[in-house]
Every structure is written in C-alpha cells, then in structure tokens.
Amino acid sequence: MIDRILSVAPMMGYTDRHCRYLFRLIAKNTTLFSEMITSSALVFGDQEKLLAHAADEPVVLQLGGNKPSELAFASSLAEAAGYQEINLNCGCPSDRVQNAGIGACMMEKPDLTAECYRAMVEAVNIPVTIKSRIGVDKNESYDFFYNFISSLFDAGCRHFYIHARNAILKGLTPRQNREVPPLRYDYVSKIQSDFEGAHFFINGGIKTLKEAQQLLKSYEGVMLGRLAYKNPMLLHDLEKKIFETQPIDILKIISIYREYMEKENSSGTPIRYMARHLQGLFHGIPQAAQYRREINEIMIQTSPKASDLDPVIANLKTNLEKKYAKQAI
Structure with missing residues (x-):
C-alpha cells in the first residue's frame, strides 16, 4: 500500500x-x-x-x-x-x-x-x-x-x-x-x-x-x-x-552509501554515476562549495574508486560533527 x-x-x-x-x-x-x-x-x-x-x-x-x-x-x-x-x-x-x-x-x-x-x-x-x-x-x-x-x-x-x-x-x-x-x-x-x-x-x-x-x-x-x-x-x-519519524544519523547514511558505491563499483558501475548524488547532502554545510568541487574533480578522473572519496567524506563528517555536536539530527 x-x-x-x-x-x-x-x-x-x-x-x-x-x-x-x-x-x-x-x-x-x-x-x-x-x-x-x-x-x-x-x-x-x-x-x-x-x-x-x-x-x-x-x-x-x-x-x-x-x-x-x-x-x-x-x-x-x-x-x-x-x-x-x-x-x-x-x-x-x-x-x-x-x-x-x-x-x-x-x-x-x-x-x-x-x-x-x-x-x-x-x-x-x-x-x-x-x-x-x-x-x-x-x-x-x-x-x-x-x-x-x-x-x-x-x-x-x-x-x-x-x-x-x-x-x-x-x-x-x-x-x-x-x-x-x-x-x-x-x-x-x-x-x-x-x-x-x-x-x-x-x-x-x-x-x-x-x-x-x-x-x-x-x-x-x-x-x-x-x-x-x-x-x-x-x-x-x-x-x-x-509521520513523526525518528531522528536519523546522517553520518551513518554517508557510511552506508559509501559501502554501496564500493559494492556497485566492483560490479562495474562507474563511481561518477553514484557520487554525484551526494552533493545535495552538502546543503547548508560549511565549505559546501569546496566539497562539491572535490567530488566533481574525482568524477572526471579516468577510473575513480570509492576510496578516492574518503578524504572528502572524512572532512564532511568532521564538519557535520561540529554542526550537530555529534547528535542525531
């Protein structure tokens, strides 16, 4: 239904x-x-x-x-x-x-x-x-x-x-x-x-x-x-x-999606097809323009891997932890 x-x-x-x-x-x-x-x-x-x-x-x-x-x-x-x-x-x-x-x-x-x-x-x-x-x-x-x-x-x-x-x-x-x-x-x-x-x-x-x-x-x-x-x-x-849904942990979501990208990439799906969808998560985050630029630079590489996104994701996590004081949002 x-x-x-x-x-x-x-x-x-x-x-x-x-x-x-x-x-x-x-x-x-x-x-x-x-x-x-x-x-x-x-x-x-x-x-x-x-x-x-x-x-x-x-x-x-x-x-x-x-x-x-x-x-x-x-x-x-x-x-x-x-x-x-x-x-x-x-x-x-x-x-x-x-x-x-x-x-x-x-x-x-x-x-x-x-x-x-x-x-x-x-x-x-x-x-x-x-x-x-x-x-x-x-x-x-x-x-x-x-x-x-x-x-x-x-x-x-x-x-x-x-x-x-x-x-x-x-x-x-x-x-x-x-x-x-x-x-x-x-x-x-x-x-x-x-x-x-x-x-x-x-x-x-x-x-x-x-x-x-x-x-x-x-x-x-x-x-x-x-x-x-x-x-x-x-x-x-x-x-x-x-729906009065429970709070979610955006950091966990990013980690799950990172694992998803790695699995899909191992089956032949190019990273650029998946990484581009992350950019909306930067909305309202400090240094959002920088993150988007870094994602774009990775996507135009010849054969990027999910691990190439790790530095960007790590920096994003750091900023999110600061913004939300390590609390679920």
Missing part, C-alpha cells in the same frame, strides 16, 4: 536507482519515482538494466508511451520487477518526448490516453496512475484540463499527480517549462471538487519546507522535485512533521 502524501518527482538524469537508494536511507516513507522510461525502450531494450532497483520501496516506475499494447507489456514487466505502482507520463515537454508523440502531447489525445490507461490496468494488479500538466500550449483553459481528467476518470483512473503549470511545447526548454508558465493551483483545487472519489497530488513551484506543509492543508499529497534533489535532508524534515 503506497502512501502518496509525500513523493519525489520523476526527474530525467537524476532519480536513477542510485539516487533512490540514497533517498531511501534518508526518508523511509516517501514515495520515490524512477526516471521516465519509454515503453518501447523496455520492450526492445535491456529490460534487466532498465528495471533494476533495490531497497528503494515504495517505488513507482514512470512510463512514457502512446501504444496501448506496448504500455501494457511494459507495465507487466514493471510489476514482475517489483515496482509498487506504474505511472503514465502525460506532462513531459522535452523535444525528444514530443518527437515521439508522448509526454505532454498525450493531453491533446485524451481518448488515446484513456485507452492506454485501460490497457495498462488490465495487464497488472498494482495501481496505475497519471502525471500531467494542467494544459498544453494554447489549450490552457480549465475546460481543457477538465475534459482530460474526465476521460481518464471515466476509464477508471482515481490517482493524479498534477504539475500545476501549462506545458509549452515550442519555444521553452524543459527547465523554462518548470519556471516560466504561471502556477495555477486554483485549477487543481477546482478539479478536486469536481471529481469526487479522485485523489490529486500537487507538484510544481514548491521551494521550501513551509510551502510544502501549507499545501498539505489543501491537497492530499505533495510531490517535490528539484527542491528534494538539491537538499534531500528536507525529505527527512518533512517526514518528521508528517
């Missing part, structure tokens, strides 16, 4: 299995999402590699696609691989996704999206959910958003993660699409009242812990993106307030 009150958004290039392993050490209750994987990549690619995950439950596999049969097969693979939920991406505005006619483009094809959803549901016994924007390009009226949600509601969908911005497919980069289109939380508030029995989780523009807490007064759940990646300890701070 997934508790969707707090989740971390799927982020291409960020929320890989190594990132999720680290986040799970920090936040035991937060729902984590994979990066988006296209259904065609799963059907025709390296399924074992693409679906690999460990010790990161509860975790959601996000799929991108527009072919019902392909999405159904990909969903069955995800369920067999141990994912607890499957999410269909209907909000990504990147050029690559647009060229494939998936992501945010799906909002312009509500009937096809509903057909895809039904095929996915019929293929698995785990929840299938939707993540979308509130509109696409000039289709930014509430009626457009309502009709999209309505088609999926009629298909049986009851769980929606909504990035409360319009998606601009031409003229804006993915980063600008996260910042330029205005936030319309009012659309999400209205859609909640218009669809009794459906559950909506808010995403977009959440920049502080206080803002997340405030939004939880109006919505069933919040989904954090870059905020969580840049400062993953904020997830623990939120969990303490939501």
Whole structure:
C-alpha cells in the first residue's frame, strides 16, 4: 500500500536507482519515482538494466508511451520487477518526448490516453496512475484540463499527480517549462471538487519546507522535485512533521552509501554515476562549495574508486560533527 502524501518527482538524469537508494536511507516513507522510461525502450531494450532497483520501496516506475499494447507489456514487466505502482507520463515537454508523440502531447489525445490507461490496468494488479500538466500550449483553459481528467476518470483512473503549470511545447526548454508558465493551483483545487472519489497530488513551484506543509492543508499529497534533489535532508524534515519519524544519523547514511558505491563499483558501475548524488547532502554545510568541487574533480578522473572519496567524506563528517555536536539530527 503506497502512501502518496509525500513523493519525489520523476526527474530525467537524476532519480536513477542510485539516487533512490540514497533517498531511501534518508526518508523511509516517501514515495520515490524512477526516471521516465519509454515503453518501447523496455520492450526492445535491456529490460534487466532498465528495471533494476533495490531497497528503494515504495517505488513507482514512470512510463512514457502512446501504444496501448506496448504500455501494457511494459507495465507487466514493471510489476514482475517489483515496482509498487506504474505511472503514465502525460506532462513531459522535452523535444525528444514530443518527437515521439508522448509526454505532454498525450493531453491533446485524451481518448488515446484513456485507452492506454485501460490497457495498462488490465495487464497488472498494482495501481496505475497519471502525471500531467494542467494544459498544453494554447489549450490552457480549465475546460481543457477538465475534459482530460474526465476521460481518464471515466476509464477508471482515481490517482493524479498534477504539475500545476501549462506545458509549452515550442519555444521553452524543459527547465523554462518548470519556471516560466504561471502556477495555477486554483485549477487543481477546482478539479478536486469536481471529481469526487479522485485523489490529486500537487507538484510544481514548491521551494521550501513551509510551502510544502501549507499545501498539505489543501491537497492530499505533495510531490517535490528539484527542491528534494538539491537538499534531500528536507525529505527527512518533512517526514518528521508528517509521520513523526525518528531522528536519523546522517553520518551513518554517508557510511552506508559509501559501502554501496564500493559494492556497485566492483560490479562495474562507474563511481561518477553514484557520487554525484551526494552533493545535495552538502546543503547548508560549511565549505559546501569546496566539497562539491572535490567530488566533481574525482568524477572526471579516468577510473575513480570509492576510496578516492574518503578524504572528502572524512572532512564532511568532521564538519557535520561540529554542526550537530555529534547528535542525531
């Protein structure tokens, strides 16, 4: 059973299995999402590699696609691989996704999206959910958003993660699409009242812990993106307030992740794929810029080892011990 009150958004290039392993050490209750994987990549690619995950439950596999049969097969693979939920991406505005006619483009094809959803549901016994924007390009009226949600509601969908911005497919980069289109939380508030029995989780523009807490007064759940990646300890701070979780020892987390990197590296995973996720732990720590620079220097080496990180980790531990007076935080 997934508790969707707090989740971390799927982020291409960020929320890989190594990132999720680290986040799970920090936040035991937060729902984590994979990066988006296209259904065609799963059907025709390296399924074992693409679906690999460990010790990161509860975790959601996000799929991108527009072919019902392909999405159904990909969903069955995800369920067999141990994912607890499957999410269909209907909000990504990147050029690559647009060229494939998936992501945010799906909002312009509500009937096809509903057909895809039904095929996915019929293929698995785990929840299938939707993540979308509130509109696409000039289709930014509430009626457009309502009709999209309505088609999926009629298909049986009851769980929606909504990035409360319009998606601009031409003229804006993915980063600008996260910042330029205005936030319309009012659309999400209205859609909640218009669809009794459906559950909506808010995403977009959440920049502080206080803002997340405030939004939880109006919505069933919040989904954090870059905020969580840049400062993953904020997830623990939120969990303490939501779930009354016990304090954690960040020094122990670093040690466990160091062992994880060494084990993965011995199996062929490059250190740079894993070490980069440590940088958010430096948030608010004295000499944070220096640590990030040292991590970057290690990552560009030809064949770095986990032990190359030990001096950086040792200095970080020293600073953390000073900051927290050797107390769990």
